[in-house]
Amino acid sequence: MESAGPSQGATAAPKGGKVSQQKAKVQRRPVHGVLLLDKPLGLSSNQALQKVKWLLRAEKAGHTGTLDPLATGVLPICFGAATKFSQVHLDADKAYATTLRLGQKTSTADAEGEVIEERPVQFTVEQLEEAVQRFTGPISQVPPMHSALKKDGKALYEYARAGIEIEREARHVTIYSIQIVAARLDAECPEVDLEVACSKGTYIRTLGEDIGEALGCGAHLSALRRIRTGGFGQAQCVTVAALEAMSDAERLACVQPPEALLAGHTVVTLDADNAARFLSGMRRRGAWGDADAVAVFAEQPRALLGSAHVKGGELIPTRLLSPPEVSESLQQQLMNV
Structure with missing residues (x-):
């Protein structure tokens, strides 16, 4: 968000004239390395990128792997020379913490969409564990329509918003593990918390929806957080709010050198x-x-x-x-x- 910075004070106006506002002009500089951002809820990955780029006054920046606006967590922001190695973490394995709202399917497979179907939740924890294990190992996924995957230069979510369904080829991904962290099956709004370790290209929304179908009740994601990408974990991340409170030197000190992307x-x-x-x-x-x-x-x-x-x-x-x-x-x- 290039215009998200503080504005300058009003300039003096000639007698009888109007006060004009001058926007702060950011003096860009070369910045090289990777900053591990804890992406906040509600911002797209690109909005988070532009905010951090503005705070660092960086000339060139990019991120490694899109997170939905409703997702939070580890988003490596690459600056300058580090952008040349961003593919390393685009291809890296990931880990997520997610909450499935059981008994409800939505149009987007997450909490952003409208509820399109409701079914009773009638299974035991043992049946839940058995269903979850069916999705570990190599699996095939059909990418959701509400995704950033492109067809003829347009993101699938653009077609979805226009009510157009596009045929998608199944993708082969690997789910290394699914851990049930907590299950609230008897709650008014039944939910289950999961931690998923997976290969690149895995759609957690699709996984959640598929688990819901296997349980016979349907499901959608009510929360999603990326907790690891490659060797980078959430404990190493800094928030936008923390960056905003820092001095310029402190922000720059948060940027790890480009070789941090080549740790392996x-x-x-x-x-x-x-x-x-x-x-x-x-x-x-x-x-x-x-x-x-x-x-x-x-x-x-x-x-x-x-x-x-x-x-x-x-x-x-x-x-x-x-x-x-x-x-x-x-x-x-x-x-x-």
């Missing part, structure tokens, strides 16, 4: 000559074992140069930082020390 990569460190050649896009040879995912650093000063893979003793660049990005990242890290 094999590390290769190059001397000055090889670092310069690698940074220009040249392959390097060395006594390295084959590796699909490599984070490449310069030896002195220690700085991330990019990502690569190794095959047959050859270090092959995948994504490279530019020399200005390397220099600016180093300067930013020194400021945060």
Whole structure:
């Protein structure tokens, strides 16, 4: 939200004239790294991104994986050089905490939609446990119409709002585990709290709806929170409100260096000559074992140069930082020390 910042005070008006308002002009700057945001309820992922981008006065930013406005939790915001490695966390496994409202189906499979069907809730905790386990392991899901998935350049939710149903191909995903945290089956509004660990591309709304059908009562999500993406967990996140209360230096200190996105990569460190050649896009040879995912650093000063893979003793660049990005990242890290 580029216009979400504080406005400047009114300027003095000529005698008899009107007071004009001047909006604050944000002085952008290069920022490099990843900030782990606890996305608030009610904001889209892009709105949260624009808010944080404005607070950091960053030139370039992107997020890794959309969360619905009604979802909260871990949303990595990538700045500058880190945007080159955002795909790593788009492809990462995820974990969610969710609440299913049982006995009600909605038009969107979550609390945002209208209730389209109601059925009695008549099953035991044992039957609930058995139904949930049916959805662990490799499964197929048909993406919901109310999703950001695109067809002919338009998001599916745009078609859904226009009352148009689009044929969707089933996706193959993996549900590693589903844990029943709490079950309130005898409540006036029966609900069950679940924690789900899953592969990328899993639609938790679809999973919740499918579990409801397996139980014979229908269900929709009344709450959804992403608690982990890759190696990043909710305990590492900062809220928008906390960022707003910080000084500029404190906000910048919340930004982890770009290499935080490459935590699971094999590390290769190059001397000055090889670092310069690698940074220009040249392959390097060395006594390295084959590796699909490599984070490449310069030896002195220690700085991330990019990502690569190794095959047959050859270090092959995948994504490279530019020399200005390397220099600016180093300067930013020194400021945060």
